[in-house]
Amino acid sequence: MQNLYDFSILTGAIHESLSRSMSPGWVTFTELVIIGLVFLLFFALLGLFLVYLERKVCAIIQNRVGPNRVGKWGLLQTIADLIKLLIKELIPIRKSDKFLFNLAPFIVIIASLMAMAALPFAKGLHAIDFNIGVFYVMAVSSLGVVGILLAGWSSNSKYSLIGAMRSGAQIVSYELSVGLSLLAIVVFSGSMQLSAIIESQANGWWIFKGHIPAFISFVIFLIASTAEINRGPFDLAEAESELTAGFHTEYSGIKFAFFFLAEYINMFIVAGIAATVFLGGWMPLHIGSWEGFNHIMDFVPPIVWFFLKTFFIIYVIMWFKWTFPRLRIDQLLTLEWKYLLPVSLVNIVVIAFLVLMGWHF
Amino acid sequence: MLNRDEFKEIISKLVPEAEFPEGTQLPEVIVPVAKLVELVEKLKANPNTSFDYMINHTAVDFNTHFMTVYHFESTTHKHLLVVKAKIEDHENPETESLAALYPTCEFFEREVFDLFGIRYKNHPNLKRLFLEDDYGHPLRKDFRDEVNIIER
Amino acid sequence: MTEEIIKDVIIGESEDYIVNIGPQHPSTHGVLRFEVCLQGETVKYIIPHIGYIHRGIEKMCESLTYPQIIHLTDRMDYLSAHMNNEAVCLCVENALQVEVPERVKYIRTILDELNRLASHQLWWAAFGMDLGALTTFFYGLRDREMILDIFEESFGSRLLHSFNTPGGLMHDVHPNFQKKIKEFIKYFRKKLPEYDQLLTGNVIFKQRAVGIGPMSKETAIAYGVTGPSGRGSGWACDLRKHAPYSAYDKVQFTECLETEGDTYARYKVRMREMWESLSILEQLVDNIPEGDYTAKMKPIIKLPAGEFFQRVETARGELAVYIVSDGNKTPYRIRFRTPNFSNLFVINTIASNFKIADLVAISGSLDLVIPDIDR
Numbered sequence: 027m028q029n030l031y032d033f034s035i036l037t038g039a040i041h042e043s044l045s046r047s048m049s050p051g052w053v054t055f056t057e058l059v060i061i062g063l064v065f066l067l068f069f070a071l072l073g074l075f076l077v078y079l080e081r082k083v084c085a086i087i088q089n090r091v092g093p094n095r096v097g098k099w100g101l102l103q104t105i106a107d108l109i110k111l112l113i114k115e116l117i118p119i120r121k122s123d124k125f126l127f128n129l130a131p132f133i134v135i136i137a138s139l140m141a142m143a144a145l146p147f148a149k150g151l152h153a154i155d156f157n158i159g160v161f162y163v164m165a166v167s168s169l170g171v172v173g174i175l176l177a178g179w180s181s182n183s184k185y186s187l188i189g190a191m192r193s194g195a196q197i198v199s200y201e202l203s204v205g206l207s208l209l210a211i212v213v214f215s216g217s218m219q220l221s222a223i224i225e226s227q228a229n230g231w232w233i234f235k236g237h238i239p240a241f242i243s244f245v246i247f248l249i250a251s252t253a254e255i256n257r258g259p260f261d262l263a264e265a266e267s268e269l270t271a272g273f274h275t276e277y278s279g280i281k282f283a284f285f286f287l288a289e290y291i292n293m294f295i296v297a298g299i300a301a302t303v304f305l306g307g308w309m310p311l312h313i314g315s316w317e318g319f320n321h322i323m324d325f326v327p328p329i330v331w332f333f334l335k336t337f338f339i340i341y342v343i344m345w346f347k348w349t350f351p352r353l354r355i356d357q358l359l360t361l362e363w364k365y366l367l368p369v370s371l372v373n374i375v376v377i378a379f380l381v382l383m384g385w386h387f
Numbered sequence: 388m389l390n391r392d393e394f395k396e397i398i399s400k401l402v403p404e405a406e407f408p409e410g411t412q413l414p415e416v417i418v419p420v421a422k423l424v425e426l427v428e429k430l431k432a433n434p435n436t437s438f439d440y441m442i443n444h445t446a447v448d449f450n451t452h453f454m455t456v457y458h459f460e461s462t463t464h465k466h467l468l469v470v471k472a473k474i475e476d477h478e479n480p481e482t483e484s485l486a487a488l489y490p491t492c493e494f495f496e497r498e499v500f501d502l503f504g505i506r507y508k509n510h511p512n513l514k515r516l517f518l519e520d521d522y523g524h525p526l527r528k529d530f531r532d533e534v535n536i537i538e539r
Numbered sequence: 540m541t542e543e544i545i546k547d548v549i550i551g552e553s554e555d556y557i558v559n560i561g562p563q564h565p566s567t568h569g570v571l572r573f574e575v576c577l578q579g580e581t582v583k584y585i586i587p588h589i590g591y592i593h594r595g596i597e598k599m600c601e602s603l604t605y606p607q608i609i610h611l612t613d614r615m616d617y618l619s620a621h622m623n624n625e626a627v628c629l630c631v632e633n634a635l636q637v638e639v640p641e642r643v644k645y646i647r648t649i650l651d652e653l654n655r656l657a658s659h660q661l662w663w664a665a666f667g668m669d670l671g672a673l674t675t676f677f678y679g680l681r682d683r684e685m686i687l688d689i690f691e692e693s694f695g696s697r698l699l700h701s702f703n704t705p706g707g708l709m710h711d712v713h714p715n716f717q718k719k720i721k722e723f724i725k726y727f728r729k730k731l732p733e734y735d736q737l738l739t740g741n742v743i744f745k746q747r748a749v750g751i752g753p754m755s756k757e758t759a760i761a762y763g764v765t766g767p768s769g770r771g772s773g774w775a776c777d778l779r780k781h782a783p784y785s786a787y788d789k790v791q792f793t794e795c796l797e798t799e800g801d802t803y804a805r806y807k808v809r810m811r812e813m814w815e816s817l818s819i820l821e822q823l824v825d826n827i828p829e830g831d832y833t834a835k836m837k838p839i840i841k842l843p844a845g846e847f848f849q850r851v852e853t854a855r856g857e858l859a860v861y862i863v864s865d866g867n868k869t870p871y872r873i874r875f876r877t878p879n880f881s882n883l884f885v886i887n888t889i890a891s892n893f894k895i896a897d898l899v900a901i902s903g904s905l906d907l908v909i910p911d912i913d914r
Contacts, residue, residue: 084673084674087674088673088674088676088677088678089677089678089681090677184556184558185558188558188577188580188895192580258671259671259743261671262896265671265896266565267565267566267668267669267670267671267899268566268895268896268898268899269895270564270565348673348674349672349674349737350671350672350741350743351667351670351671351672351738351741351743351744351747352670352671352672352743352747352896353743353746353747354746354747354894354896354897355580355894355896356580356894357743357746357747410845411845411846412633412845412846412847412848413848439760439761440760440763441763442763442850442857442859442876443859443861443874443876445861445874445876447863447871447872448872456861456874458848458859458861458876462760462774462775462776465781469846469848489761489763490761490762490884490888491761491762491763491881491884493884494880494881494884498880502597516589516590517589517590517593517913518590518593525595525598526597526598526872536598
């Protein structure tokens with residue numbers, strides 16, 4: 027049944043037809059270009075859609091209607107905003123470090139684009155299936171902070187600098203919890219390869235199979251990754267009531283749009299990883315021995331499953347952004363070093379014991 | 388809660404030359420500038436009066452002289468007293484600062500300095516509060532601004 | 540290149556890391572500038588700079604008649620416009636010894652409380668936003684809208700109503716006035732618990748507010764911090780209770796006092812005051828006596844020579860009006876002791892040695908309205 031929606035047939039066919047007319051080197055190059063183009067397009071569309079979604083979700087939470095004038099249900103609103111951002115003047119800052127100032131948005135956006143490469147959208151729909159996929163995503167997604175630090179430093183603005191330093195402290199701390207909570211599932215599944223992690227969830231998602239420790243990991247991952255992508259209630263790097271806009275105070279036009287887009291894509295990546303690792307990625311929902319139910323679930327395409335789970339987590343992230351007040355920097359670090367990190371460490375030990383005794387399903 | 392006569396009794400012991408105008412809305416006392424700090428300090432310390440809250444401080448320009456006005460209230464006895472000090476010198480008005488006794492007065496005095504040009508001795512930070520340094524003192528009656536104020 | 544860098548370091552300049560918060564900044568709620576000296580994230584000292592919106596209202600009033608002055612007082616504390624109007628009206632009425640009709644007193648008190656509610660709602664909305672909880676803003680404004688609709692129906696304006704004149708009111712209130720207020724009370728009694736659910740019990744909010752910016756009662760009195768901010772420090776400074784005016788002597792209400800003096804105490808005082816305002820409204824709205832909406836006044840109001848002083852409790856504290864009259868139709872000197880002016884300058888004392896984020900929370904909890912500071 028799974029083969030019905032196997033994308034490796036499609037990608038294999040493309041590979042073969044290219045191989046027939048080109049040498050292997052050119053085939054690899056062409057495939058890289060195709061993947062790059064597809065991802066860029068997906069990246070832009072996803073960014074626009076997520077901005078729209080955020081505005082709608084926040085509007086619902088705040089008793090408002092949200093964008094509803096441009097296009098049907100305001101669907102074109104973000105495109106109009108994008109056009110506005112594209113044609114806006116790029117304001118040069120006197121005494122800023124020009125080179126780093128211009129470089130920073132690219133680092134931020136490239137980091138999130140690279141992280142997306144490892145996301146498995148469906149069976150076979152996977153840009154690169156690294157054997158260290160989890161490690162790669164963690165490593166690449168924390169590269170973005172370099173861009174944020176550069177942006178804060180090179181802007182020659184005090185607000186930006188404070189925002190950047192906050193962001194640095196925040197990401198360095200929360201990286202640990204993200205890593206440890208992902209490690210929990212690596213211990214369960216015995217592999218760092220994302221496709222292997224998904225395969226190991228064919229008979230049940232890790233959040234169900236892994237007892238309470240896996241659930242604790244999931245919650246820690248949600249909290250820590252929200253902090254890592256600088257979203258509320260951990261958006262101290264751009265806390266608008268304190269630092270106007272934090273590290274991107276001085277950016278305008280398309281450079282600002284890059285930061286903005288990267289923030290939303292990062293949210294998608296984080297949600298995607300959470301869906302993949304904890305909620306079974308593109309695996310359909312199966313409940314024990316309900317054969318009929320499981321069979322119906324198999325008919326839903328894996329890519330739909332993946333996006334459903336991802337957007338559910340995105341919705342949760344948005345939900346608490348629009349509900350909670352912002353933490354203070356010392357409280358943020360206290361939360362990580364005094365609560366999340368010890369809890370994750372103990373959790374890892376418990377999980378290792380569970381796996382050793384073979385008590386998980 | 389003390390009444391006019393009781394205030395009069397207490398204050399005239401402290402400052403014999405104080406004047407007590409009659410027929411005013413609130414109990415009022417006019418003292419010389421030199422005795423102002425001493426009087427206020429004693430009224431604040433005296434448990435019968437204990438004026439610990441300065442409601443308001445301002446000045447009035449009477450063309451020939453300035454009158455600085457302090458409104459005090461006691462948070463324990465809930466009585467009010469208006470203390471006034473007359474500044475005779477209209478060209479270079481100068482008086483004593485009460486900022487050490489009432490922190491809030493520091494900023495009232497800065498405002499009065501800004502708008503009237505009255506200088507306060509012993510003020511911790513006598514700088515203009517609202518206006519630029521070269522603006523003049525608009526609440527003085529002889530203030531003229533041909534650009535912004537139309538005389539009627 | 541090297542020359543340019545050398546110029547940046549001015550000899551003799553202190554090495555403090557100074558950040559200007561304002562004049563254009565989301566959390567100063569107006570054109571106020573805090574010169575903040577930082578040590579890392581910690582605030583060493585704060586110097587408030589004001590005067591960006593100084594309009595010289597006191598000077599302008601010297602050439603305006605008393606009914607005209609009313610319209611300028613709106614522009615001081617625009618969120619408690621009605622109380623500002625009332626202060627001048629009461630001062631003039633006291634000076635002329637005019638007895639205003641009972642109906643006017645009741646309506647004025649109702650409007651005071653409605654205005655206080657509207658102001659506190661806006662404060663709650665903006666305070667949540669200062670702390671990063673953006674949703675509160677829309678909840679607060681949603682309910683404030685109903686009050687503004689009541690204002691609009693009766694006076695034609697929503698924010699700066701100038702509805703008082705010396706001697707009474709401009710005109711009678713709209714026939715729907717009582718009905719609308721009753722509807723509002725019923726509605727808001729249901730909605731007010733929502734405010735608590737959204738913010739008051741929140742763990743993050745409590746962490747951000749409890750123990751932040753403690754102000755002792757002595758500090759509050761010394762700096763003249765009145766209103767809910769002063770009552771959060773345990774200073775019983777509610778003039779509605781201690782120097783009643785209009786119909787406040789005819790209603791039962793408790794003065795909301797908290798003794799902790801921190802941001803959370805100031806928050807709690809305002810939340811409780813909203814409940815008290817609702818109960819005052821309930822007591823008054825059915826008992827508005829019939830009668831004239833204004834006392835008989837001369838067409839040209841001339842105050843007798845002398846000095847007149849009147850204090851009222853606005854949503855932010857004690858507003859005192861001090862009029863020196865020389866017997867003309869314009870005041871010789873008018874002085875407004877505005878609550879925010881005194882409330883602002885305590886900030887250096889209470890917010891030093893806290894974090895930047897706490898500075899925002901503290902200035903939010905003092906509920907500053909900048910035009911009221913500058914006048």
